[in-house]
Amino acid sequence: MRRVFTGGPVFAGDGKILENVQVVVEDDHILNILDAGAPVPQDAEVIPLDGNFLLPGLIDCHVHLCMDAGPDPIGALSREPVPLTTLKAAELARKTLLGGVTTVRDMGGLAGVDLVLRDAIAAGRIPGPKVLASGRLICMTGGHGWQIGRQADGEAEVMRAAREQILAGADLVKFMATGGVMTPGVEPGSEQFTEAELRAGIREAHKAGKRTATHAQGTQGIKNALRAGIDSIEHGIYLDVESIELMLQRSVPLVPTMSALFHIEKNGVQAGIPEFAVAKSLRVKPFFLESLTMAREAGVVIAMGTDAGTPFNCHGGNAEELVFMTRAGFTASEALVAATKTAAGVLGLEQEIGTIEAGKRADLLVIQGDPLQDIQLLCDQEKISMILQDGRVVKDLRS
Ligand SMILES: [Zn+2]
Numbered sequence: 001m002r003r004v005f006t007g008g009p010v011f012a013g014d015g016k017i018l019e020n021v022q023v024v025v026e027d028d029h030i031l032n033i034l035d036a037g038a039p040v041p042q043d044a045e046v047i048p049l050d051g052n053f054l055l056p057g058l059i060d061c062h063v064h065l066c067m068d069a070g071p072d073p074i075g076a077l078s079r080e081p082v083p084l085t086t087l088k089a090a091e092l093a094r095k096t097l098l099g100g101v102t103t104v105r106d107m108g109g110l111a112g113v114d115l116v117l118r119d120a121i122a123a124g125r126i127p128g129p130k131v132l133a134s135g136r137l138i139c140m141t142g143g144h145g146w147q148i149g150r151q152a153d154g155e156a157e158v159m160r161a162a163r164e165q166i167l168a169g170a171d172l173v174k175f176m177a178t179g180g181v182m183t184p185g186v187e188p189g190s191e192q193f194t195e196a197e198l199r200a201g202i203r204e205a206h207k208a209g210k211r212t213a214t215h216a217q218g219t220q221g222i223k224n225a226l227r228a229g230i231d232s233i234e235h236g237i238y239l240d241v242e243s244i245e246l247m248l249q250r251s252v253p254l255v256p257t258m259s260a261l262f263h264i265e266k267n268g269v270q271a272g273i274p275e276f277a278v279a280k281s282l283r284v285k286p287f288f289l290e291s292l293t294m295a296r297e298a299g300v301v302i303a304m305g306t307d308a309g310t311p312f313n314c315h316g317g318n319a320e321e322l323v324f325m326t327r328a329g330f331t332a333s334e335a336l337v338a339a340t341k342t343a344a345g346v347l348g349l350e351q352e353i354g355t356i357e358a359g360k361r362a363d364l365l366v367i368q369g370d371p372l373q374d375i376q377l378l379c380d381q382e383k384i385s386m387i388l389q390d391g392r393v394v395k396d397l398r399s
Pocket residue numbers: 062063064107108307
């Protein structure tokens with residue numbers, strides 16, 4: 001089966017715009033990109049772009065498919081029966097895909113639901129994005145996310161906790177280096193795991209060929225994680241010159257997840273969000289914005305992630321993160337690169353996805369209009385006229 005997208009423009013994922021080309025898709029991959037004048041391959045379905053944009057499917061480096069974006073999702077998740085979580089997660093995965101997100105990294109599930117979901121999607125049983133899953137997040141006793149996490153203390157226990165996630169089939173291992181917003185009684189700025197504990201867990205993941213990520217908001221925790229060899233920093237609220245220097249030296253990316261804070265701020269206690277979470281969000285926001293600007297200006301690699309599943313941070317609305325990024329000083333093109341080529345690199349999938357070039361998997365979106373002029377277009381599902389995943393048509397407004 002061949003499909004040819006003709007004309008352009010094509011946002012290639014690396015920031016380049018291709019005009020007057022033919023993007024040839026064969027089965028599950030992009031076969032090649034031809035000049036507009038080249039003969040159209042035989043037996044191909046021709047899809048004229050007519051000024052609509054072709055871009056790579058979006059990649060979200062930080063979601064929680066087990067969390068439903070209700071006002072208190074961690075509380076709800078820790079109380080609801082696992083079969084219900086499983087059914088809801090399947091529905092949330094479908095919504096994510098219809099939001100134009102073809103790959104996600106799940107950053108903390110429960111009872112293996114994230115792992116089973118990943119496998120069910122990969123086997124074609126249910127629709128959803130390709131999922132890389134962390135299994136359970138690993139935190140200290142009473143640390144951020146303890147309600148759903150694997151609590152562990154001391155190097156030996158953190159090692160064991162990491163090994164458990166790998167045994168269960170996790171694609172990566174996530175450690176909580178600091179407190180956070182959504183857990184009562186912990187402070188976002190406070191250090192949690194020690195550098196030695198982080199190093200012990202990270203070593204286990206790396207021995208098994210798995211990457212690691214850390215929830216890290218406070219300065220000391222961020223530095224502990226960086227010195228311990230972490231592969232990505234999530235949130236990074238209180239960055240300083242030294243932590244940015246460490247990120248640059250070690251090429252460690254930042255996944256800011258602006259959506260998490262902004263949706264809490266927008267909806268507030270009147271929507272049922274716990275008061276402690278609203279208060280902490282408002283308190284950390286100015287530091288977060290300053291850190292993000294410092295990181296961007298210093299040249300830290302920044303990849304798109306939403307923390308979808310946190311309060312009112314809805315699965316399927318992931319593209320709103322790009323709007324928040326442009327409001328924080330990114331160009332639309334930079335935000336899109338963060339959600340395609342850069343995100344693919346953070347996931348270690350840069351050979352497979354993230355750009356439109358020969359040999360890549362055909363994860364593609366057709367957007368009505370120019371998202372570089374108006375990034376909001378990506379948030380309007382009526383404007384996403386086609387979604388291809390591995391070359392299969394998931395959505396086609398033409399039909
Ligand atoms: Zn998260």
